[in-house]
Amino acid sequence: MEWENVDAVLLDLDGVLTPTAEVHMRAWATLFTGVLEDLPEGDGDDVDTSPYTDEDYFEHVDGRPRYEGVAAFLGSRGIELPHGTPDDAPDAATVCGLGNRKNVLFNELLDAEGIEPYPGSVALLDHLQDRGTAVAVVTSSRNGPHVLDTSGLAERFEVVVDGTVAAEQGLAGKPEPDTYRYAAERLGTDPSRCAVVEDAVSGVQSGAAGSFGVVVGVDRGVGADALRSAGADVVVTDLAELLPREQQDAWRDRIPARP
Incomplete structure (x- = not known):
């Protein structure tokens, strides 16, 4: 990832940050x-x-x-x-x-x-915090706050756009880009400077439809080809693959092999 071109990262929750999928x-x-x-x-x-x-x-x-x-x-x-x-x-x-x-x-x-976040996802969040990159959670689930609390991630995100927020704001759900665009707006960041990180085909489609800077597909089972066909610019099996290369050595043996 060329993080110099990214001011904010908008992440799905289930299957991206936590194995709640x-x-x-x-x-x-x-x-x-x-x-x-x-x-x-x-x-x-x-x-x-x-x-x-x-x-x-x-x-x-x-x-x-x-x-x-x-x-x-x-x-x-x-x-x-x-x-x-x-x-x-x-x-x-x-x-x-x-x-x-x-x-x-x-x-x-x-x-x-209970639920524990993916270690590689936590490592990426730590890296983004160190470089001052804004982050938000964008999930279709109305259980987003519950999952974030249970996984210990709640304090990392000031902006959470979940199913309840989408309903209150009248935002169309994924695969429309509305919820991701709303998160970018809440962060004060232009979509072209945002990365969307998704594991679902419909979520990748929403990122591709919103003219975001980069759309990352996380293959937790749907298949790399399906994510690329939906519009993913990059496909990984673990968010640790998005760390700077020098930091990936510590994670190399823990990252699942990509099909």
Whole structure:
């Protein structure tokens, strides 16, 4: 990375700073497996009840706001439910109800197991702090503050744009660039001087659509080719790869091999 051209770094949270993407995946899998199993027999010839897979997560859910992820998956299986409202109970048979149920499952897992940030991500944050580079978290999740508190990262970020902030400000979610542009505005930095760091295809697309200085894709499982096709300028498997070369020696054996 040519950090001389970057004044601010805008980072996704789940899968970039913390391994909570895996926790989200488990919560989604529990939710949608139950939804498919509970469908009544003969619910329609166009309804696909084949088992939920990680491919469903990466194609329909990863990086999207929660209710949009629910709607996208249900639509892919031909399942029709009323949208409902964000106030729906977690057991409501609506898009919002299912989204709220997933949130309950996620927080139960997070509270039970806790979460530690990726060491390489912490190393990069330390480097950016040393050079005076501004940082912000931009996440579609409404659980951003909870994850930051649990992982011990909360004090590192004065600007956090999460799903709640996006709703309050009327910002379109990823893959639109609005949330990242809002973070840049909050930091007082021109987008052309910002780096966007994302592990989801929809997040990389949002960075590419916003005319940011550089878009970094972090391959935590979606695939380097998919991230490049979505608009990533650089693809890494660990944020330690973005450290200055002389600092990478200490991390070389800890960075996963890139496919």
